[in-house]
Amino acid sequence: MKDIYLDWAATSPADSEILHKALALSLDAYANPSSNHWLGKKAKKLLEEARTEFKHALGVEGGLLVFTGSGSEADHIPLLALVDRLNLSGTRKPLHIVVSAIEHSAIDCQVRALANLGVQVSWINPDSRGKIEPAKVLAHLRKETALVTVMGVNNETGAVQNIAAIGQAIGEAALELGLRKPWFHVDAVQMLGKLPMHRMSTYVDSFAISAHKIRGPRGIGALWFSRSLNAFVCGGGQESGIRPGTENLFGALAFRFAVEKVSESLDTYTLHARQLETRIIEGISHIRGAFIVPERAPGDEGYVPSILSIAFPGLGGETMVRALSDRHIAVSTGSACSSNQRHRGRRVLQAMGVPDDIAFSAIRVSTGPLTTPEEIDIFLEQAEDLYRKLKT
Amino acid sequence: MRALFLIKPGEIELKRDNKREFTQRLKDQIHRRLKGFDIELEEYPGRFFLSIDEQDSEIAFFILQHCPGINGVARAIKTDKQVDSIVQAAVECAAVEVGSGVHSFKVETRRSDKSFPLDSYGMSAAIGTAVQEHFPALTVDVHTPDFVLMVEIRERAYIYSATALGPRGLPVGCQGKGLLLLSGGIDSPVAGYMMAKRGLALEAVYFHTYPYTSLEAQQKVERLAARLAIWSGGIYLWVIPFTEVQRAIARGPREEANTIMLRMAMMQAAELIAQTINALGIVTGESLGQVASQTAENIRLSQSRTSLPVFRPLIGIDKEETIATARRIGTYEISILPYEDCCVLFSPKHPILKPNFDELSQYYISLDLDNLILNAVEHAEKKAIRFTDALREYGLDAPE
Numbered sequence: 177m178k179d180i181y182l183d184w185a186a187t188s189p190a191d192s193e194i195l196h197k198a199l200a201l202s203l204d205a206y207a208n209p210s211s212n213h214w215l216g217k218k219a220k221k222l223l224e225e226a227r228t229e230f231k232h233a234l235g236v237e238g239g240l241l242v243f244t245g246s247g248s249e250a251d252h253i254p255l256l257a258l259v260d261r262l263n264l265s266g267t268r269k270p271l272h273i274v275v276s277a278i279e280h281s282a283i284d285c286q287v288r289a290l291a292n293l294g295v296q297v298s299w300i301n302p303d304s305r306g307k308i309e310p311a312k313v314l315a316h317l318r319k320e321t322a323l324v325t326v327m328g329v330n331n332e333t334g335a336v337q338n339i340a341a342i343g344q345a346i347g348e349a350a351l352e353l354g355l356r357k358p359w360f361h362v363d364a365v366q367m368l369g370k371l372p373m374h375r376m377s378t379y380v381d382s383f384a385i386s387a388h389k390i391r392g393p394r395g396i397g398a399l400w401f402s403r404s405l406n407a408f409v410c411g412g413g414q415e416s417g418i419r420p421g422t423e424n425l426f427g428a429l430a431f432r433f434a435v436e437k438v439s440e441s442l443d444t445y446t447l448h449a450r451q452l453e454t455r456i457i458e459g460i461s462h463i464r465g466a467f468i469v470p471e472r473a474p475g476d477e478g479y480v481p482s483i484l485s486i487a488f489p490g491l492g493g494e495t496m497v498r499a500l501s502d503r504h505i506a507v508s509t510g511s512a513c514s515s516n517q518r519h520r521g522r523r524v525l526q527a528m529g530v531p532d533d534i535a536f537s538a539i540r541v542s543t544g545p546l547t548t549p550e551e552i553d554i555f556l557e558q559a560e561d562l563y564r565k566l567k568t
Numbered sequence: 569m570r571a572l573f574l575i576k577p578g579e580i581e582l583k584r585d586n587k588r589e590f591t592q593r594l595k596d597q598i599h600r601r602l603k604g605f606d607i608e609l610e611e612y613p614g615r616f617f618l619s620i621d622e623q624d625s626e627i628a629f630f631i632l633q634h635c636p637g638i639n640g641v642a643r644a645i646k647t648d649k650q651v652d653s654i655v656q657a658a659v660e661c662a663a664v665e666v667g668s669g670v671h672s673f674k675v676e677t678r679r680s681d682k683s684f685p686l687d688s689y690g691m692s693a694a695i696g697t698a699v700q701e702h703f704p705a706l707t708v709d710v711h712t713p714d715f716v717l718m719v720e721i722r723e724r725a726y727i728y729s730a731t732a733l734g735p736r737g738l739p740v741g742c743q744g745k746g747l748l749l750l751s752g753g754i755d756s757p758v759a760g761y762m763m764a765k766r767g768l769a770l771e772a773v774y775f776h777t778y779p780y781t782s783l784e785a786q787q788k789v790e791r792l793a794a795r796l797a798i799w800s801g802g803i804y805l806w807v808i809p810f811t812e813v814q815r816a817i818a819r820g821p822r823e824e825a826n827t828i829m830l831r832m833a834m835m836q837a838a839e840l841i842a843q844t845i846n847a848l849g850i851v852t853g854e855s856l857g858q859v860a861s862q863t864a865e866n867i868r869l870s871q872s873r874t875s876l877p878v879f880r881p882l883i884g885i886d887k888e889e890t891i892a893t894a895r896r897i898g899t900y901e902i903s904i905l906p907y908e909d910c911c912v913l914f915s916p917k918h919p920i921l922k923p924n925f926d927e928l929s930q931y932y933i934s935l936d937l938d939n940l941i942l943n944a945v946e947h948a949e950k951k952a953i954r955f956t957d958a959l960r961e962y963g964l965d966a967p968e
Contacts, residue, residue: 502779
């Protein structure tokens with residue numbers, strides 16, 4: 177039986193050509209990029225080239241791009257930068273942050289940790305379509321608001337947030353009310369390779385991305401930010417002092433090549449993903465009882481085409497995942513990062529007001545550039561068969 | 569070098585007519601659990617003495633402390649019945665204790681050999697004096713000593729100090745065999761432990777409902793069975809594929825009765841397994857009123873599906889106490905691993921708490937589950953979890 181991989185939002189199969197190219201270069205430039213000898217300088221040059229070309233490929237102007245160990249780590253940096261401003265002695269003004277209720281655990285969990293340290297948090301629930309309305313964000317801004325964070329593309333529903341509108345609204349509101357403009361951070365991990373990123377630098381203060389979602393290696397992420405940031409973790413001053421630790425030249429090079437490849441192919445990828453999306457949505461509409469959560473039509477630009485949640489009412493999502501797995505079809509229930517947590521919930525769908533029994537019956541299907549229409553057909557056929565057999 | 573353990577059997581000492589049999593059971597249990605080790609086991613009135621190679625003494629000590637029927641175990645020194653030898657051994661024994669930073673002690677002598685020249689008091693006094701000469705910092709405290717030097721003068725003289733508690737109870741098997749309904753939860757392993765301690769040999773059933781429950785859930789139950797096996801001395805685990813039975817119940821018109829119907833079906837399946845293995849009773853972890861299926865009315869319904877006695881050692885025990893026991897016997901940390909054993913979609917939102925017995929019995933019959941249950945039992949997989957598997961689960965190397 178052929179393996180069918182429909183879990184690209186969890187991670188993507190690495191592109192061996194990219195990895196080999198990066199490996200050869202980094203094996204040759206083996207010295208520490210921070211060393212002052214010619215070998216160090218050689219490595220440094222490659223690293224800085226990678227950084228420049230990376231930004232160029234993304235189309236992002238200005239600001240700083242630092243390489244991190246993961247997307248999660250990149251998300252943590254702007255959040256932990258707040259610790260420095262915390263009111264631990266009780267003498268300063270309280271800190272406040274605004275965060276969407278559908279963030280990845282990397283943000284969600286770190287925000288809860290900050291809340292335990294005394295940061296005040298406003299959680300913004302999405303509407304039933306999984307969207308965060310800019311007006312809702314504005315309604316929660318206060319003069320103590322230090323940070324707003326909203327993810328670019330949701331990892332379970334594929335919902336695309338209107339980052340431009342939210343960013344613009346925050347800026348205007350701050351100006352109008354005479355407030356210091358809060359830092360606007362975007363978790364763009366699921367956005368990279370699916371949507372153009374070049375306008376991000378206009379509206380946000382920072383965004384986080386990760387290489388392994390776009391066929392790069394694990395262990396390398398990046399944070400772009402527009403203005404100076406307090407470093408929470410101190411060390412050898414690498415990566416502008418924001419992310420200490422000897423630079424991962426191999427990772428940076430591979431990430432650069434992966435970003436270049438997706439940027440060049442973005443239109444092709446999107447078209448391909450739209451075709452697969454249409455096939456999935458139409459196919460699911462023929463399976464009695466099953467539906468997409470939230471319901472959407474093929475081609476809806478409010479969602480990336482490659483991520484869909486599908487409910488099979490009366491059958492637990494985990495059961496469907498197991499049964500499909502036995503037939504060599506890999507899908508997941510929501511985020512792979514939360515499916516090994518103790519208290520499993522379907523946080524994202526529940527925040528959208530999806531009833532528990534529907535939320536728990538949902539699986540996430542995510543496609544990638546290597547996914548074929550035939551694979552989608554097999555998935556649909558098997559899912560229908562299993563649903564008929566296992567539904568209670 | 570050989571190590572010597574003094575073993576204090578517990579409740580069997582109180583028996584009369586069946587004392588011989590129970591004693592033999594305990595000896596068999598000790599032999600079985602220490603199979604592969606070079607041991608000598610001697611039996612005297614009220615005491616067993618086990619000698620084993622020094623290198624195996626740690627594992628033997630662990631095994632003996634987990635063997636039902638044993639009240640206490642101590643490393644002991646054996647000498648001939650000469651006052652000088654006994655005193656010397658007592659000083660050696662005290663030296664070990666002094667190494668662990670104690671300040672006070674007392675001596676207790678038991679003299680079952682009444683021909684011994686010193687009486688108990690005289691022997692204790694002689695030892696006390698000698699120990700204090702060797703360790704001047706030690707004081708005698710007869711009320712709350714840091715350690716007690718025990719001297720038993722019987723066929724030979726035995727000297728020991730630290731006594732580890734055994735599980736007490738009766739040797740496994742002296743009350744026949746029971747079949748435990750083992751889930752992945754906290755209660756059922758504790759129930760199994762408690763009945764093993766009452767002398768019941770155990771086999772267990774686990775109802776597997778793949779793909780509604782995961783293979784990880786089954787592996788968790790296997791680990792629980794292995795933890796339990798350290799007390800019961802090995803266990804057979806019957807894994808019964810129950811998916812079709814559960815689906816048939818879920819197809820029935822009365823969703824609110826699903827849970828109790830499932831309990832009844834499990835009891836009926838357990839009865840069939842119990843017959844094939846000659847089990848004398850079924851063991852469950854039920855505690856009155858703890859969950860919906862454990863009300864008196866619901867227990868009556870599940871009970872009605874078997875003619876065997878159902879042992880429910882936790883019936884009057886609250887959850888906190890059960891958790892404390894689970895922690896102590898080593899099953900809690902496995903039980904709380906996150907693989908749920910029942911699918912949320914099968915559980916009714918509002919299960920029946922006070923069912924009408926006749927009506928629900930009729931409903932159960934109307935579901936026509938007999939063939940499905942029979943089929944499930946016929947396809948059960950019997951897994952042997954040996955005592956050596958239990959040792960490995962505790963990170964100990966068992967002999968091949």
